[in-house]
Amino acid sequence: MGIPLRALTTLPLTLTLKPQRSCTNNAKIHHFQLTKTPFANKNALISCKHKNQSNRWSLDGMTALVTGGTRGIGHAIVEELAGLGAKVYTCARNEAELNKCLVGWKDEGFAVMGSVCDVSNRVDRAKLIGNVSDAFDGSLNILVNNVGTNIRKPVAEITSEDFSTLMATNFESVFHVSQLAYPLLKASKAGSIVFTSSVSGFVSLKSMSVQGATKGAINQLTKNLACEWAKDNIRSNAVAPWYIKTSMVEQVLDNKEYMEEVLSCTPLGRLGDPTEVSSLVAFLCLPASSYITGQIICVDGGMTISGFYPRND
Numbered sequence: 001m002g003i004p005l006r007a008l009t010t011l012p013l014t015l016t017l018k019p020q021r022s023c024t025n026n027a028k029i030h031h032f033q034l035t036k037t038p039f040a041n042k043n044a045l046i047s048c049k050h051k052n053q054s055n056r057w058s059l060d061g062m063t064a065l066v067t068g069g070t071r072g073i074g075h076a077i078v079e080e081l082a083g084l085g086a087k088v089y090t091c092a093r094n095e096a097e098l099n100k101c102l103v104g105w106k107d108e109g110f111a112v113m114g115s116v117c118d119v120s121n122r123v124d125r126a127k128l129i130g131n132v133s134d135a136f137d138g139s140l141n142i143l144v145n146n147v148g149t150n151i152r153k154p155v156a157e158i159t160s161e162d163f164s165t166l167m168a169t170n171f172e173s174v175f176h177v178s179q180l181a182y183p184l185l186k187a188s189k190a191g192s193i194v195f196t197s198s199v200s201g202f203v204s205l206k207s208m209s210v211q212g213a214t215k216g217a218i219n220q221l222t223k224n225l226a227c228e229w230a231k232d233n234i235r236s237n238a239v240a241p242w243y244i245k246t247s248m249v250e251q252v253l254d255n256k257e258y259m260e261e262v263l264s265c266t267p268l269g270r271l272g273d274p275t276e277v278s279s280l281v282a283f284l285c286l287p288a289s290s291y292i293t294g295q296i297i298c299v300d301g302g303m304t305i306s307g308f309y310p311r312n313d
């Protein structure tokens with residue numbers, strides 16, 4: 001018999017929790033099925049049937065697209081997802097570097113494919129999703145919108161070209177790739193999008209106003225897609241790193257004084273490693289995180305929650 005929850009909620013509908021038969025012999029574990037929600041359709045019923053615990057921590061049989069997988073955070077994400085059993089497709093602009101990575105992954109036994117693509121280019125984006133569709137028979141479980149770039153300048157010095165480059169590479173690309181990938185994610189019946197945002201989408205960073213605005217836009221898109229595509233059982237989350245040791249930031253961190261300032265406002269007192277971002281991305285793609293959507297999680301050694309901590313106190 002169902003338990004009507006109208007009295008417990010302000011939502012204009014009746015939620016009925018039907019006890020399900022436990023999948024283990026342990027009668028203490030109760031499983032409930034939600035028969036009506038404002039977003040989910042019948043195919044996307046929330047179920048807590050954990051028949052096989054190991055499946056919750058595996059990406060076996062899943063397909064993934066990771067943009068910008070030849071270096072840095074994207075490279076770590078490709079290896080993390082492939083290591084958990086996913087078939088991965090990736091892209092980058094530099095063909096030689098991409099081919100070198102593909103050979104390396106093959107030698108390591110990872111199932112990774114890829115093609116050249118500049119995600120700031122509309123035609124390239126359409127070709128990329130066509131390739132992914134062909135490779136994975138029209139179905140995609142995981143989309144990691146990872147590519148992003150930076151141009152550090154005070155607002156007064158930003159040219160219209162700088163502005164267009166940042167918008168096209170960081171925001172227009174992820175918006176359009178998500179649009180193009182939507183039918184494939186829907187076809188998988190269990191889709192997950194993860195955006196690589198940045199702490200610059202939360203707090204003000206020097207000379208990063210436009211870059212920060214693109215990441216702020218990604219943060220809002222993360223939440224909107226989480227609601228709009230929940231009916232298709234597609235989740236949408238973002239990770240927001242602070243300084244991670246990659247080719248993108250090595251030049252700026254070569255400056256010793258600047259590096260000291262970075263460390264002084266990072267409670268953990270060190271830079272992050274790409275694998276410390278890729279582990280969170282993988283978690284957000286795993287069935288184990290199936291009730292998490294619309295979240296932007298900082299991977300920042302505590303930088304964004306740090307208030308006033310004088311160094312010489």
Ligand SMILES: NC(=O)c1ccc[n+]([C@@H]2O[C@H](COP(=O)([O-])OP(=O)(O)OC[C@H]3O[C@@H](n4cnc5c(N)ncnc54)[C@H](OP(=O)(O)O)[C@@H]3O)[C@@H](O)[C@H]2O)c1
Pocket residue numbers: 067068069070071072073074091092093094095097117118119120146147148149169196197198199240241242243244245246247248249
């Ligand atoms: N590293 C950090 O401290 C940090 C902090 C916060 C946020 N993030 C974010 O993390 C993401 C990855 O950054 P990263 O530090 O790993 O960068 P990275 O080391 O420079 O690697 C970037 C990767 O993306 C590819 N790429 C760049 N532009 C591309 C384009 N237009 N089309 C296709 N592929 C492209 C690069 O290959 P090609 O050059 O061959 O195209 C490379 O594989 C970005 O969104 C960045 O904003 C990084």
